[in-house]
Amino acid sequence: MNSSSTIHQLRETLIEWGRDNLRVYPWRETREPYHILLAEVLLHRTRADQVVPIYHRVLERYPTVHALAAAQLEDLADLLRSLGLHWRVPLLLEMAREVVSRFGGDIPASVEMLRTLPGIGLYIAAATSCFAFDRPEPILDTNTVRVLGRLFRLDVQESSRKSRKFRTIMAELLDRDRPRLFNLALLDLAALICTPAMPACHRCPLQSICLYGSQYATAK
Template identity: 50%
Template sequence: MAISLAITLQQIELLRSSLLEWGKIHFRSFPWRLTDNPYHILIAEILLHRTQVRQMIPVYENFLRCYPELSALANAGKEELQNSLYSLGLHWRIDLLHETAQILQHRFAGKIPRDKQSLLTLPGVSQYIAAAVRCFAWNEPEVLLDTNTVRITGRLLGWEVKDSSRRSARFRQALETLLDREHPRDFNYALLDLAHLFCLKRQPPLCGECPLKIWCNYPREGEKPDEHSQ
């Protein structure tokens, strides 16, 4: 559902194209971004949950070396899985990955389901992970709400950002309105990259170089102090 934002449709279209152009130049190349294999993307999103991206690269690569396909993961015994995943430091995700592989193999005929409701029945698959898999594997027009995307949205629209904003219908609707439905994968990658490279959480954002600065309501230097809670 779309909501009315304080910018025009024409401005939104310009904002999308500016973000997409910026995203092409600043694309952060991670192994799971160079594929549209839904199994690889699902594994990446599960492993990335609450984990630093840089730490995950070797873990992800080693994991896929051991289990390049869903059938390999599903056919691994639990003991084997415990041994290989424990050495990768994935202690709490062992049971979850084992159970997920069994469900996919037996209930979904060894395929990653494309529809959101089916994805949400898998253990450990949150709204965010289901949306990310659909968007990055199939280019489905999904919005991704996490601390990064709501930080940009809040700053852009001049809205206060709280911990609960990730679950806020208002933020979801705003992102639905801003989303480029013709290029959802590129739009979401660009938004995530902007949050990590320019619209920073712990340091002042680099607004001077930001592709969204002309539409952004975040107070500039010399204007009122930052009242946004992060």
């Protein structure tokens, strides 16, 4: 792994970039755990711009997890129909009912307890724990492991987002004092600059410490 000074530089540079460049979504404007968990479930395999109007409609109809737990399956399915992935509708309803029955309506803060809820995998649990409770949880998906792979010239496979090696690296890089901002900045760097095809290395704040970016600069 890189030196502590390089890790410090990466954290500070990424967070500074994030302060001015984070994308704006309604679930990022709140720390309400129910809203954030709902958003993360809706975002699964779905583009954020598709989720925004549905997120608002669901919260308007079911403003609390208690209200969602009391929903009729058919009504919830109608609200979510445009997103596809119909299998998530009963899981969302079952999840809300378990939050009410097991936790009194309080969304659990820990990844371990979140993962005991129906339909909640490691990514959704880590994202909810970090973004709602500011817990220092590494967030790995196809996009963030792509950034790691380029930064440190690592071989990235489809399975890398579930790899212990990548999780260990991400945990070491994570700014434990500002995990929410760090993770949001990393996600948005992947979406806006370190894209799958034709990454904008010339605009990347991490180019000077990125092995892939340094190669790009040398080639120019």
